[in-house]
Amino acid sequence: MQIRADDVLIVVDVQNDFCPGGALAVPEGDAVIPAILEIAPKFEHVVLTQDWHPAGHGSFASSHQGRHPLETVTMAYGEQTLWPDHCVQGTWGAELHAELKLPQADLILRKGLRRDVDSYSAFFENDRVTPTGLEEYLRERGLRRAFFAGLAYDFCVGYSALDARRLGREAVVLREACRAIDARGSAAAMERRLREAGVVEMPSAL
Numbered sequence: 001m002q003i004r005a006d007d008v009l010i011v012v013d014v015q016n017d018f019c020p021g022g023a024l025a026v027p028e029g030d031a032v033i034p035a036i037l038e039i040a041p042k043f044e045h046v047v048l049t050q051d052w053h054p055a056g057h058g059s060f061a062s063s064h065q066g067r068h069p070l071e072t073v074t075m076a077y078g079e080q081t082l083w084p085d086h087c088v089q090g091t092w093g094a095e096l097h098a099e100l101k102l103p104q105a106d107l108i109l110r111k112g113l114r115r116d117v118d119s120y121s122a123f124f125e126n127d128r129v130t131p132t133g134l135e136e137y138l139r140e141r142g143l144r145r146a147f148f149a150g151l152a153y154d155f156c157v158g159y160s161a162l163d164a165r166r167l168g169r170e171a172v173v174l175r176e177a178c179r180a181i182d183a184r185g186s187a188a189a190m191e192r193r194l195r196e197a198g199v200v201e202m203p204s205a206l
């Protein structure tokens, strides 16, 4: 696929806590890094996202008495999956992985900052209406097609790509540069949703 000057690569949540040794490690999470470093130089525009929660965040199982990771609770905006404490602001786990060397990135977008609302998508918080500002940023910069890589395929990458489509953008998921949590069939479910939404999946590198 030919990359254009107004394409943007969005690298989702390649942080210590989502890599082996982290609090919410995605299997082979760090394997996305070499793939991303190979792809990124083809883009003039790169955006990084960073899950960035205050301590005691509502998505943490530890914030709900007697509840465990991967159970669901009902938040003000609907159903929310619970996770181990992860990506707490200012901690090692929240840092971008040290090998993800992308000094050319235009923007580092932090999400999940509000205690009572999680944010899987880089575009909207989980209430589906509160924008993170990314769409406005891309529009102001004249950037159009959105390419996605990072962690995790079946959550933050997938929901970001679905929202890009919802906003009328062409969206491409670079599958080799993603890894999934795959809890209870979530990877296959996301693959189906992406296909139905018209997101293009590229199986191999560009």
Ligand SMILES: [Zn+2]
Residues within 6 Å of the ligand: 051, 052, 053, 059, 086, 087, 112
């Ligand atoms: Zn999170």
